[in-house]
Amino acid sequence: MGRWSGSRTARVLAPPAAPDEMPLLIEPQLATLVERHPAGGDWSYEIKFDGYRMLSRIENGDVRLFTRNGHDWTSRMPGLRAALEAFRVDSAWLDGEAVVLDETGKPDFNSLQNAFDRRSTSEIVLFVFDLLWFNGADLRERPLRERRALLREVMHEVEGPLLRFSDDFAEDPGSLVASACKIQLEGIIGKRADAPYRSGRSTDWIKLKCNLRQEFVVAGFSRVKGAKSGVRSLLLGVYEKDGSLRYAGHVAPHLSTTQSAGFAGRAAALAQAQPIFYNAPEPERDREFHWLKPDIVAEVSFLEWTPSGEVRHPVFHALREDKPASAVTEEGVAEDPASGVVRSTRERPGPQGTVLIRGIRISNPQRVIDNSSRHTKLSLVRYYDAIAEWALPYLHCRPLALVRAPDGINGELFFQKHSERARIPGVEELPTAVYPNHAPLLVANTAEALVGLAQMSVVEIHSWNGVAPDLAHPDRVIFDLDPDPALPWSAMLEAAMLVKVVLDEIGLRSFVKTSGGKGFHIVVPLTRRQSWEEVKAFSQAVAQHMARVVPQRFSAVLGPKNRVGKIFIDYLRNGRSASTVAAFSVRARPGLAVSMPIAWDELNEVKSGDQWTMAKAVARQQSLHNDPWEGYWRTRQGITVAMRRAVGMKR
Incomplete structure (x- = not known):
């Protein structure tokens, strides 16, 4: 077991016959926002920490700390690095959240940001909640309960002021959410205890929040007409699945003097003459708009989405450094996580007779695709949107073969395995290295991908018996x-x-x-x-x-x-x-x-x-x-x- 030899741990995980090669980076697993907790199933619940997601790589005493987007922040957190060096392991990947705690012991996101702004990060605490790799063994295929059992053992001797094990709770999740909201936490995270670790977003992990809260692209700001400085509100946007930026409302920022000066400098460098929003807000009599290239990210909480796709009663929290603007989309909401249904927060009209579902424009929504049932293309899209989270676990990283019916099922059907000329919204291409000497294979890992397939008139979805990246062995x-x-x-x-x-x-x-x-x-x-x-x-x-x-x-x-x-x-x-x-x-x-x-x-x-x-x-x-x-x-x-x-x- 390398430098860890605890007898209880040895019973949890036997040493591998031949150590695997540890990856240089691991993309984190992400949670899906849900409206209510599952009614049943094998779930584990933890506090949702208000901080920065941080993955830690340890190999032969060398420690590296990575953000969720793979940026190396090791040099910015020397205290955490030193604490992690105390791990008596040959190799490990840990997943956790970096936070700063206030005087009551609650995570304080503003204090975390101030710590980075002041370059004084000695009080940053890492709550560790998952173990992805241990002494040559890749644990990601093992169920969460096994990974956490081993993590609990590994953390036993190294827990301290800066490193803490993220506990899970056996109470009813409804009571947990109520308690979290009462003490002004952000919410809780639910995780399927029998599921493997899957990079990317899925409903194996779910978020139950006290308020809606997410990141937005800042693609402009307003100020009082005639004023030479100052910011009245930030103009917020989210990316649609076709790559266009949708205006999603505005929020008044609350920035310190230092933060205001920093924002002004960035805004001056990003200034442009025209808005990038495809639905830019109309000019107002008492204020003027200043447009920016989409680079700045703000975190905002709000009451709800309006039918037009804007936020209602927004509250500014912070400008974020750890998330790229290009990745900011509207978070979908799972209405019934127990059953797996994930729906967009709304379906709304799009331009020129289209419909927008999950940010994807559905063209010709009323075209009949089955004469016998009179089902339309829109009903097919709605079905795949509604069934997505039941279907996705059985599709994750599996190469696809698709049956398209652009003229309905009574017309000519097309069988497709590759992107060909048209890119399908949300659908990813696997690296050619996983299936050499062939065109890139397609996978559908998100609800957006299933909506995108239906938009492209895909009726049937067929899948391989193998899962990438190991396409040499069927599962x-x-x-x-x-x-x-x-x-x-x-x-x-x-x-x-x-x-x-x-x-x-x-x-x-x-x-x-x-x-x-x-x-x-x-x-x-x-x-x-x-x-x-x-x-x-x-x-x-x-x-x-x-x-x-x-x-x-x-x-x-x-x-x-x-x-x-x-x-x-x-x-x-x-x-x-x-x-x-x-x-x-x-x-x-x-x-x-x-x-x-x-x-x-x-x-x-x-x-x-x-x-x-x-x-x-x-x-x-x-x-x-x-x-x-x-x-x-x-x-x-x-x-x-x-x-x-x-x-x-x-x-």
Whole structure:
């Protein structure tokens, strides 16, 4: 265990057989703003500290402190650096929040800023809440509860005035929020205790705030007409997903003399003749506007968003140095984090007949995409926006294959794996290094990406069985049960249960979802040990085993003539670059049914593979108290020699 050898810690984490290469930078995991806490589930809650996010890298005694955007601030916090050097570890990555505490022990953001302004940072305290790396072992795939159990042990001997473990609380989250607001804290953070660490924003981590509060771009200011100096208000903006800057209101700043002089100097250097806002405010009789290049960031709290997209009753808190203006967007709000629904804070009209959802302009919103149901493009966008946070965990960093229907599902359909000419709003391209000698693969990691896909008339979303950056080893195997259309539905129910029984017998836990068409998909999560070739060969052997054992029911040979009166177990979904329709994806078929995860004990209640429409899918998810795929993310299993032998493989 390197320089840490505590016996209790050793039980939490065994030393790796071969240490991994520690990354130079790690992008932090970010929380999604929600309106209310989850009704159930495995959640852990901590105080939301009002400070600067800070990640600490320790390697052979060398300590580096990085902001959330990867800026090295080590030299600005010598006290914290010295405290971190006391860690008796060979290597570690810690995640935490740097704060300054007031006389009552509460975080004081203004005092933190003043500490940096005065270059007097000796009172900055680091609250550590996560351990991402430890002595050669990458912990990010481990559940939060395991990472924090080890962190608690590691912190035990080094906690002091400047380094503190961020405690979690077992109380009801509603009571925690009420208490936090009562003592004037910013709020609380909720984290799924069974989830891995995922860089970027997701609903595995949620924010429950006492007030709405976020960063804004300062792209101008006003002053009294004729005045030569002074600032009456800052003109605030947020970036839309198409890169345009939206005017979002104004706020009166409260700056010290030193801060005012600093702002004046920056404003003079950023001055420009015309506003960058696409919806700049109209001139006023008693004040004049001065426009700035979008570089300054302000943090503002406010009561709510107005229908026109401006803040109501804003309160200025600070100018921020640790966040770039280019990253400032309007924070979406999750209306029901227990079910995972994330919606934009509003949907509002856009220019020239468009609609804005999550800052993305939806063109031709009323175009009908399915003649049978009369669903429009806007209803498709709204569905993917509403279902996003249920769907996103199963899409995170998975390469996509997309089915587009620009003229509706009755027109020509297009299959797409790469950006081609048009960039899709919110959708990211993976580095070519993760899949060399191919065009960059696409991933959808945010709700904005799903809205962007629907805006581009993507109806079906298919995904790989591998997750970047390790695309050499699949993390699941899928059996697609494809029936002869003449078979009764009862035959499908029987077939799905038979496959489950076989998988249970050989020791593999499985999960089931409707295909959104005529059958079921049976999903088996795997730890990433086997190659694509090994997994595909195993899946073929399972299909052939089923066909041997129950030949009157199953076929393992592709082609309609081979499945007459039978169900083809499609194992071909398990090759590298093959894909399967994703959980919660719409299908480009009349009625626009959805591929819906279900629990095994619900199986006999399912009436067809296309039972759930978009509206029924959202309603179902909102009504659920338990996840039908409970335990999916905690499942750790691989394909063993005994399993191969059980299905007739020779090795």
